[in-house]
Amino acid sequence: MSDIAKDKAARLLKKRGSVSSLSSHEVRAKEILGKNKDSMSTVSYMDEPGHDIPRLAVQLENTYQLGPAKRFPVVTVNNILKDVLTNYLQEEKYEAELCRQMTKTISEVIKARVKDLMIPRYKIIVIVHIGQLNEQSMRIGSRCIWDPASDTFSSYAFKNTSLFALANVYAVYFE
């Protein structure tokens, strides 16, 4: 009787594809307690052939996916960057306090808009630089170690009479 209960509990575990971090023994114990209260009346599915050995709960299952299902749309994101930077900074003059807040706000706004595109399994990094135009020269460069087949970036530079702004978005596929 208890063996059958244990089997059913193990199958419940697998059916739910549990992502819990409890060890399998603890989870099974909980299930068994619940089962004993309800006796045998909660069974509602057929036995699966070939799954007689109860397995440990897996945290992540294989997706058997080799690359991204939906690629990162670089052009759309370029337009988002252009939009956001122009709207926020067209009329602004460089002021230390304002630009400090502005960089944080702009990076949050860009991240929110890129997240709205709902590209699955991509990690997003947004970096915004805002600086004063003062007859000085500057160079900003970046290099990445990643998988060029699935990962990409998007960049836009904006300039008005008193300040310049650079926004970079890096999208890294998470396998």
Added chain:
Amino acid sequence: MEEFHPHSDEMIFNAEEAHNIVKECIEGILGKVDYNHNKVNQWTATIVEQSLTHLVKLGKTYKYIVTCAVMQKCGAGLHTASSCFWDTTTDGKFPHSDSSKIKDGECATCCSAVLQIIFLAV
């Protein structure tokens, strides 16, 4: 079915090592030079590539993004902010701060460089 459990020392990013890499790269290349518009392109590229090589030599299973800004000192201000959508348990950036006080490498009296490293778990 085997589960892949990466060793804990491979997955934790060492802040001190990263700090050393950043310092070495910036001071090594820009330590004694004056700002030169023709060479700044080459400097940025070298700093970033060198820091990437050092990071890869650490041998950890991470993807890296390194950004470097080199600027001529003219009293102009620069603000940088970043916003990231990642797994906070395994990913991060160095230097770790949310103000605009990033590691500032000084070189002679004419330019300053800021190097930022982002690491993402594979």
